[in-house]
Amino acid sequence: MSLIEELAKNASKAAKQLAILSTxxxxxxxxxxxxxxxxxSEEILKANQQDLDAAKQNQLSAAMVDRLTLTTQRIDDMAVGVEQIAQLPDPVGTTRELGRQPSGILVRKMRVPLGVICMIYEARPNVTADAGALCFKSGNGVILRGGKEALNSSLAIAKVMHQVLNQFGLPEELITVVPDPDRALLLELMQQKDDIDLIIPRGGEGLIEFVTNNSAIPVIQHFKGVCHLYVDADADLDIAMPLLLNGKTQRTGVCNALECLLVHRDIAGAFLPQVSAALEGAQVKINACEKAANYFNTVKVLSDDEFGEEYLDLEIAIAVVDDFNGALAHIDRFGSHHTEVICTKNQKTAALFQQCVDASVVMVNASSRFSDGGQLGLGAEIGIATTKLHAYGPMGLESLTTEKYLVEGEGQIRE
Incomplete structure (x- = not known):
C-alpha cells in the first residue's frame, strides 16, 4: 500500500469515529x-518565516506572498474563526419532515457528513486551520494537501491540531496533512475515490483546471474572483468611494477584492474625477475603456474584449456603461460568479440587480470584501464555490453535509 492510499484509508476510518461525538x-x-x-503562535510564526524566506528566494508574486504571510493578528483571526465555528449550530443530525405519503410511510431527511474531504491549496496556511475546524464540526475527515510554498506553516498548524486531538483521545488521522508536495502524489491522491468523497481546490486558475481535469473524485470549483462594483445613476457617491477603495486597496491578493469598476454614464462626469484622484493617491494602476480613459492622467486603454482580468494587485479596470442593462451585460460577460456589488439609493434597481446578476454573492451598498465565510456568519469557510453543484458561494458547515432519507412504516408494501 502506498503512502497516499494509506493516508486516504486512515482518514476514512478515523472519520467514522466522529459519528459518536456529540455537538x-x-x-x-x-x-x-x-x-x-x-x-x-510563536512556533507557527517561526515555521511561516521559513516559508517566507523561501518565497523571497523563489521570487514569488506579491499576491502569493500576501496569502502566505502569517502574523500574530492573522493567527488570532484563525482562532476566532474556530471559536465561531464552535458557536454555530451543528447541522449534523438535523432533520426536516417531508410528511406522510399516500402509502402511509413517513418520510424525513437528515443531514449527514460527506465523509472525507480533500483540500488542495497553494500559499494559504490559514486554510489548514479553517478546513480542519469546519470538517471536524461537520463530522468529516479531511486530507490537506498544501503547496510547497506553505508546507512548513501548514505542518506547524497541523501539529497543534494533532496535539489537541490527542488530548481528547481522538485519532490524528481526522486531520491529515500530506507531508510531500510532489505533484505525482497529488495525481495519486485524486484517484482515491473509494476513500475520499469530495475535493476542494483553492488557488490559481491553473491549479483548479489541473484538479478538475485529473480528478476521479467530484470537485468543487472556484476558478477566480473577478468582482465588479457598479455605481448606478442613483448612487450616493459618498458611499461609492469608500466601497471602491475598500474593495480594491484593503487587501489586493484575495478573491473578493474588486477588479472592475462600472460607472453609469449619467454620473461619470461627477464621479470619475474623484476616482482618478483617489486611486492615484493609492497608487492603483488604471485600465479603462475609451469613455473612462479621459478622466485619468496615466491609463491603459482597454478594448472591449480585454476586461475580465483578475489582477490581484493595485490595479483595476474601469468602464462607463450606458445604463443598468449595460452593467448587467458587462457582468454577465466578464464576471466569474463570485461577488458583484451595486451602489444605489434606488431600492427597485437594487432588488433587480440582486435578482438578475448570476453570482454566488450579490451585494447592495456593501464592500465586496464582506464576501467571506467569517463575515457572512459561517464562522469560516472551506472555499467559495463559483459553480452550483452542490454549493454556491462561501462554503460553511451546512455545505459540508448532505441529506439522507429516513423512512418509517408499519409494514407497508408497494402495490
Whole structure:
C-alpha cells in the first residue's frame, strides 16, 4: 500500500469515529484548538518565516506572498474563526419532515457528513486551520494537501491540531496533512475515490483546471474572483468611494477584492474625477475603456474584449456603461460568479440587480470584501464555490453535509 492510499484509508476510518461525538464534545475540542493556536503562535510564526524566506528566494508574486504571510493578528483571526465555528449550530443530525405519503410511510431527511474531504491549496496556511475546524464540526475527515510554498506553516498548524486531538483521545488521522508536495502524489491522491468523497481546490486558475481535469473524485470549483462594483445613476457617491477603495486597496491578493469598476454614464462626469484622484493617491494602476480613459492622467486603454482580468494587485479596470442593462451585460460577460456589488439609493434597481446578476454573492451598498465565510456568519469557510453543484458561494458547515432519507412504516408494501 502506498503512502497516499494509506493516508486516504486512515482518514476514512478515523472519520467514522466522529459519528459518536456529540455537538458539545466537538465544540469542546474546537475551543481547545483555538486556545492552542494562540498559545503556540510563536512556533507557527517561526515555521511561516521559513516559508517566507523561501518565497523571497523563489521570487514569488506579491499576491502569493500576501496569502502566505502569517502574523500574530492573522493567527488570532484563525482562532476566532474556530471559536465561531464552535458557536454555530451543528447541522449534523438535523432533520426536516417531508410528511406522510399516500402509502402511509413517513418520510424525513437528515443531514449527514460527506465523509472525507480533500483540500488542495497553494500559499494559504490559514486554510489548514479553517478546513480542519469546519470538517471536524461537520463530522468529516479531511486530507490537506498544501503547496510547497506553505508546507512548513501548514505542518506547524497541523501539529497543534494533532496535539489537541490527542488530548481528547481522538485519532490524528481526522486531520491529515500530506507531508510531500510532489505533484505525482497529488495525481495519486485524486484517484482515491473509494476513500475520499469530495475535493476542494483553492488557488490559481491553473491549479483548479489541473484538479478538475485529473480528478476521479467530484470537485468543487472556484476558478477566480473577478468582482465588479457598479455605481448606478442613483448612487450616493459618498458611499461609492469608500466601497471602491475598500474593495480594491484593503487587501489586493484575495478573491473578493474588486477588479472592475462600472460607472453609469449619467454620473461619470461627477464621479470619475474623484476616482482618478483617489486611486492615484493609492497608487492603483488604471485600465479603462475609451469613455473612462479621459478622466485619468496615466491609463491603459482597454478594448472591449480585454476586461475580465483578475489582477490581484493595485490595479483595476474601469468602464462607463450606458445604463443598468449595460452593467448587467458587462457582468454577465466578464464576471466569474463570485461577488458583484451595486451602489444605489434606488431600492427597485437594487432588488433587480440582486435578482438578475448570476453570482454566488450579490451585494447592495456593501464592500465586496464582506464576501467571506467569517463575515457572512459561517464562522469560516472551506472555499467559495463559483459553480452550483452542490454549493454556491462561501462554503460553511451546512455545505459540508448532505441529506439522507429516513423512512418509517408499519409494514407497508408497494402495490
Amino acid at each position: 458539545e464534545q466537538k465544540n469542546t475540542v474546537l475551543k481547545a484548538l483555538a486556545a492552542a493556536l494562540r498559545a503556540q
